[in-house]
Amino acid sequence: MLRLLIVEDLDEIYQYYERILTNLLPKERIEITRAATIIDSLELIREPWDVILMDYALGEAASIEGDPIKNGADLVKLRRAIETTPTAEEGKVTNQLTPSFIIGTSSNMVTNEYLVKEGADTSMLKNAVPEMAREIERRF
Numbered sequence: 001m002l003r004l005l006i007v008e009d010l011d012e013i014y015q016y017y018e019r020i021l022t023n024l025l026p027k028e029r030i031e032i033t034r035a036a037t038i039i040d041s042l043e044l045i046r047e048p049w050d051v052i053l054m055d056y057a058l059g060e061a062a063s064i065e066g067d068p069i070k071n072g073a074d075l076v077k078l079r080r081a082i083e084t085t086p087t088a089e090e091g092k093v094t095n096q097l098t099p100s101f102i103i104g105t106s107s108n109m110v111t112n113e114y115l116v117k118e119g120a121d122t123s124m125l126k127n128a129v130p131e132m133a134r135e136i137e138r139r140f
Contacts, residue, residue, distance in 0.1 A: 003031050003049050004032045004033070005034075009059050017132075024129075024130060024133035042064055050100060051102075052079065056073060072115060073115050073118040074118070083099045101139050103123065104123035106125070
C-alpha cells in the first residue's frame, strides 16, 4: 500500500488532487490522507509516508519548540530533519523514518524552487497532477 500525504489548505485543490490521483493510480494500492493546516501537518509529518505532496502556502503559521513554521518549505525542512534524527532501538541507532518522496506544489516556479532548496525531491505546478501521478508511479 502506497501511503500518500497531501498537505493542501484549499478544499477544491485537494479534491482535484484526490480525484485525479485515484483515477491515475491503482485505487487498491493507494491510501490518501490530508493535512489542511500547518497544525494538522505538524502531527502527520512525523508518520511514515511514501509520498508527500506539499503545498507552499498554508495559511496561519505555527511553531514547534520555538521554531516558526510559516509554510510548506518549513514543513519540508522539518520532515527531512525528522527523517535523519537517529533513535535508539534495542541497542541500535537507526534513522527515525525512511525518507519520503516529497513533491513540492505551488502556483509559481520561484516558490517551487524554494521547496526543492529546503529538501523536496522535486516540485510541480499545482495543475500538473497527471505529471505528479506519473512521477509517483515511476518511483514506486
